[in-house]
Amino acid sequence: MQVGIVGKPNAGKSTFFSAATLTLVPIANYPFTTIKPNHGISYLRTQCIHTELGVEDNPQNSKCIDGERFIPIDIIDLPGLVPGASEGRGLGNQFLDELRKADALIHVVDASGSTNSEGKLTQPGAHNPVDDVVFLETELKMWMLRIVGKDWEKTAKKTELAGEDPASLVAERLSGLGVNKGQAENGIKKANLRGKPSAWTKEDLLKLVDIIRKETKPLLLAANKIDLPTSTGNVNRLKQMGELTIPVSAEAELALRRAAEKRLIEYKPGDPDFRVLGAVSPEQKAALEMIREKVLKPIGSTGVQACINSAFLNLLNMIVVYPVENPEKFSDHDGNVLPDAYLVPNGTTLKELALKIHTEIGEQMLYGINARSGMRLSDNYVLKTQDVVSIVSAAKRA
Ligand SMILES: Nc1nc2c(ncn2[C@@H]2O[C@H](COP(=O)(O)OP(=O)(O)OP(=O)(O)O)[C@@H](O)[C@H]2O)c(=O)[nH]1
Ligand SMILES: [Mg+2]
Incomplete structure (x- = not known):
């Protein structure tokens, strides 16, 4: 991100x-x-949980300064x-x-x-x-309109003749901007665009791209x-x-x-x-x-x-989670305590986090453990911010 x-x-x-x-x-x-x-790395600042857990930490993917965790993020000027x-x-x-x-x-x-x-x-x-x-x-x-609206009427007519969904056309045109079909569909619905897409006016398309921009950027x-x-x-x-x-x-x-x-x-x-x-x-x-x-x-x-x-945290609605290997010591296999803080979209499941950490670990995941409570978690558990979780997998970590 x-x-x-x-x-x-x-x-x-x-x-x-x-x-x-x-x-x-x-x-x-x-x-x-x-x-x-200019491309660079900056940091998101969040309160580190090591004080709350009563442990000393050894961060690996982030930094902990005076109880504040700084998680790297990409930024472009x-x-x-x-x-x-x-x-x-x-x-x-x-x-x-x-x-x-x-x-x-x-x-x-x-x-x-x-x-x-x-x-x-x-x-x-x-x-x-x-x-x-x-x-x-x-x-x-205007930038998005130029991308979506190029030869709109002609292309939209072809889409109509082929019996295809206009959302596919919009998504295809905006795919370079990371827009997917669901977002295009949502935009069309929110812009209240009905009828034949070839009849959509410039104003209709402007309304549509504005909604999609707000959603995706x-x-x-x-x-x-x-x-x-x-x-x-x-x-x-x-x-x-x-x-x-x-x-x-x-x-x-x-x-x-x-x-x-x-x-x-x-x-x-x-x-x-x-x-x-x-x-x-x-x-x-x-x-x-x-x-x-x-x-x-x-x-x-x-x-x-x-x-x-x-x-x-607000625009992208992300949360911070701490994956660990050893749920009792809150550590990785080298003994680093609370080594990593991950930023993930709110709504991410434990399985999705496991896949993000390592494909094989995710694919062969058996279950998870909430390190705070020791309770077992299923792979469709939806992560909450500041969760500390351990993933038990049949796959061995490198
Ligand atoms: N007073 C004051 N001046 C600032 C502040 N931030 C930037 N400036 C000044 O604004 C001017 C432009 O700063 P830049 O950071 O080069 O602006 P930019 O938006 O990157 O400009 P371009 O690269 O030309 O698009 C410089 O003289 C800065 O010192 C601020 O917070 N307060
Ligand atoms: Mg500049």
Whole structure:
């Protein structure tokens, strides 16, 4: 599963990405700084269960810092998108092509209104960021319409003559975006499209792709640059758009993570505050204090971690589970305690988890054990978040 960072140029996408992954990527106050996507690893933060279970852990696939489990996730920083991108304006199609692989989107919006729709600097507060939300969603729709709607009438007629289902045609056209037939069917139902598909209008198809986009590439708004005074009122305007909206200061997160990396401060991504550790210069102290006053105190965190968590836990509806081999010791065969934390979609069964861990183990699974209670679990047991489960299989692990 991966999340794409999208938005107009100069909104702060690369700053967000850099803060989230602690990798150096070009950041500058002019449009189209990023011309090629940046791929990186960030982490979802969740409370680790080792304290609750009263054990010391040895994480393998994730990290545990002060009782917080950080689970790796994939994130992509994309070039800026400008109005008309679906027709190839700006870096248009190239950008949109990259989006196909994203499962959810974080739309970084310049909430301070200090950049126009093309990402050029303007007077702070002069631009209404609500327009950016409307434009991005329109571009996504137009992009999908171009894919679905190509020679629509002609192709739909062929489908009708062959007695085929229009959902198959829609799904086939959007298969590159990871859309399946069930999702296409749902979209058609929700858009209330009846009658011959060849008679569906452009408006019908727009309605359909908008529904499918929301279902297959849900997004949240990262209302960025919250440290600037003109952002405050705009965050409320953005919230009224009906999308999940999180106030963010990507720049503050980047500064805090870099300071933590240099051991100047103690700070974990997502923390509500930091603690000064080493000798900081008066300038550094002033900058850190400013972050505390302008970002951490008013919004409770920098918002970057909250966006990543929400993308996976709310938009993608995922849960965290801990598979172990030894249900008494909560360990793997090497004795590592609570070695792995897995992110799986809510609704995943024990058998599906077993197959994800290893095909053979899944195929030859006998039963499972809830390590907390010692109770047996059947293979169709639906996993709950923070479950610790052991899979008993006839197949031997490597
Ligand atoms: N005040 C403030 N400035 C920010 C914040 N985040 C990013 N910026 C600034 O916004 C400008 C653009 O940042 P980038 O991260 O390069 O923006 P981008 O969206 O990746 O831009 P493109 O690659 O051109 O699409 C830079 O000058 C950043 O320092 C923030 O939280 N607060
Ligand atoms: Mg960039």
